[in-house]
Amino acid sequence: MEGIIIGGMFLAAYLIGALPTAVWVGQAYYGIDVREHGSGNAGATNTFRVLGKKPGAVVMLVDIFKGWTATSLAGFLLIFEAIPADQVVIYKIILGTLAVIGHVFPVYVGFKGGKGVATLMGMVLAVQTEVALICLAIFIVVLIAFKYVSLGSMLAAVAFPLLLLLPQFHPEEPLLMVFGVLIALLVIFTHRKNIGRLMHGVESKISFSGRKS
Known part of the structure; x- marks a missing residue:
């Protein structure tokens, strides 16, 4: 029974993370698939770039909420006594990771999503709230x-694992520190093209004055 509950929560975490916020907002309100413009990613960054600050902010907040919600499903596993209390952090990390995978590879729109940074932020908020804020x-x-x-x-x-080194934030669960380092490496890796554009001064800036063409 515990295995069915855990498997169901794993599937739910992926499906929540896979909700293609940027694609749906762009198509519903602007008649635009953001994946066909800008960087081609279905995330908050490209929504800011293509549609402007208001839809970008909406997509970012919803994507953060997706990560937080999926990660927080670990609480239900605890309520149903499917996992021991000392493994909650581990399952939060697993559930949150599945949500991020869902965002990057969303089943609803052909597995072509975003980079998952906002969803990852929501995940971190649920795992280590103070540091995430x-x-x-x-x-x-x-x-x-x-x-x-x-x-x-x-x-x-990058700030996340560095902050975990501070005594007031140092985690009791060693896996959280490993997770923090992996987050930093993953985000840097997924932004390797952006790093090149930043170094050459050609990275796109976000407009706060409205929709960009």
Whole structure:
């Protein structure tokens, strides 16, 4: 019985993460598939770039909520006594990872999604709220100051494991530190093209004045 419950939650986490927010918002309100414009990704960054700040903000918030919701399903596993209490963090990481995979490879729209940074942020909020809020603040400050979503995403991701080194945030579960390092490496890897564009000064900036053409 426990196996069925756990498997059901795993599937639910993937399906929640796979909800193609950027694609649905673009098609429903603008008649545009964001994957056919800009970077071709179905994520918040490209929505900002293609449609502007309001739809971009909506997509980002929903994608963060997707990650948080999927990760928080670990609480139901605990309620149903499908897992022991000392394994909640481990299952949060598994469920959140499945949500991120769902965002990157969404079953609803041909497995072509985004980079998963916003969904990953929601996952981190559910796993380590205090550190995640600091990382979110770093992202917002960098975005406002430099107007580069990619730069904000990378700096926030790198900040996560560094903050975990501080005594007040150091996790009891060693896996969380490993997870933090992997997050930073993954985000940097998925933004390798952005790094090149930043170095050459050709990375697209986000407009806060409305929709971009």
